[in-house]
Amino acid sequence: MTKSGTLNRAIVRGFSPFGGDRAARLVPQARLVGPMPWVIAIMVALTVIAAAGGLALQNMADTARAELSGGVTVQVIEAFPAARERQADAVMDALANDPAIATYRRVPEAELEALLEPWLGVGATDATVPVPALIDVRLRGVADRAAIDDLQTRLLQIAPDARVDAQSGWLQPVFAAIASLQWLAIALVVLLALTSAAAVWLAARSALGSNRNTIEIVHLLGGTDGQIARIFQRSIGYDAVLGGAAGLAIGVAGVMVLGKQFAALGSGMMAGGGLTLFDWLMLAGIPIAGVVIAIVTARLTVLASVRRML
């Protein structure tokens, strides 16, 4: 047979690939009664919740950092009230004339007492415990090490007992904990993706095993590896779409319930942990990624298996 003869035969038979519904019919369809859509639904739901947690933590940390980025606290640590007041007034005057300062506010004594009341009791700060004078300052720029050292140097000339600290410094352990939780969320998402791939791999191998006779027939009739892979890709892809949609619905419902509960805490820091539109779009992309993972895994599994045939 010449090449032109082969080409003519191909033209007569057509070049359209063997796929779609008629290919999918080669393997028995048992969707929803089989475990695959449910496994994928659970995986997607857990991934959505883990990813939402990670994104919320990221937003919370970003909001807190933004709020504290220019914030510094000036403490005047002087035991004698008269000297403390004199230095505090001097600091207030200096801050008023400093172009690097956006806002500043002397924390009222009543507010300080209220802050310390849980530990020291009512009225304990009046005379018995010397409490530093606190001034809440917002810089125009970022409160980095250089800016703080510069302010400290200037204030020490007029108030020898003044100490300047970045407000974000107080929250560093909190930020570190948030970062750890974020890494945990990322690890969970990766593990769930791997588990999903493993579940699809097992399902594809099981489907291959129970349909080996059909695969061999298609193979011997001239079916290509790609054609055989498409039979299973379509079947598992369909399961993944169903499972992914269900998983997204379950996951989003879970995230909304958790979001309401955290919002009810009324904490200022928690308020910054809401999800943005972009975050919701990312969550909506999880089932799509799940479908892609399922189809690619199924294809690779089937191809690896049929390549063992001649």
Add this chain to the structure above:
Amino acid sequence: MSDFDSEIVAFDNVGLRYGTDGEVLRDISFTLYPGSFYFLTGASGAGKTSLLKLLYLAQRPSRGAIRMFGSDVITLPRARLPAFRRRLGVVFQDFRLVPHLSAFDNVALPLRVSGMPESDVAKPVADMLDWVGLSHRYEARPATLSGGEQQRVAIARAVIGRPDMLVADEPTGNVDPEMALKLLRLFEALNRLGTTVVVATHDVHLLKKVPDSLIMRLDKGRLSDPTGALRYPPRAASRENSVS
């Protein structure tokens, strides 16, 4: 065109062993020409099915060379083998029908695998089912068909694509004599259209039904060719004249 170019299949000193066991086929050499009709005979366990597996590209030989449609199929990249398989029609001894597909869909399978548009599939499949006497059972699943009916579906599937070579393993083993003769006539009709036919059978009465056929006899893995007709067959031209 040389003889070598016009050959359908050429085996040269082919041997086959499974695992570490001894060879089930030894020193097999023959040439199949277009438009020829071959019977492969031999006692049970002689290696007929193994030889057919080599012919329909389900197995690679342990040694030797096999040329098919002008190409060395031993060294051919695996990805190119499906194109060769689509030029073959195979009737398996155990039918190998897809259990959850109807008779119609089983027969249509080779056409669909080869990419025939769906609109062109229905008529040839219906005609073929009609020819093998199963038009009334086109929706039936293999499990609901008798052994003979399954065999006819398997044969219809093998010939639906007008293959260049038809390989049949005991194709009349489960049908009555009348149907066996009818199926043999179908193979002959295909043969007259240019399809090379290889039928493995232990039914000696069948051999007499096709006078122009060549006989390949396997005995304990060796091919006997006392007349040399397989290794040096009559020229295809003379056969074409006799067919016309």
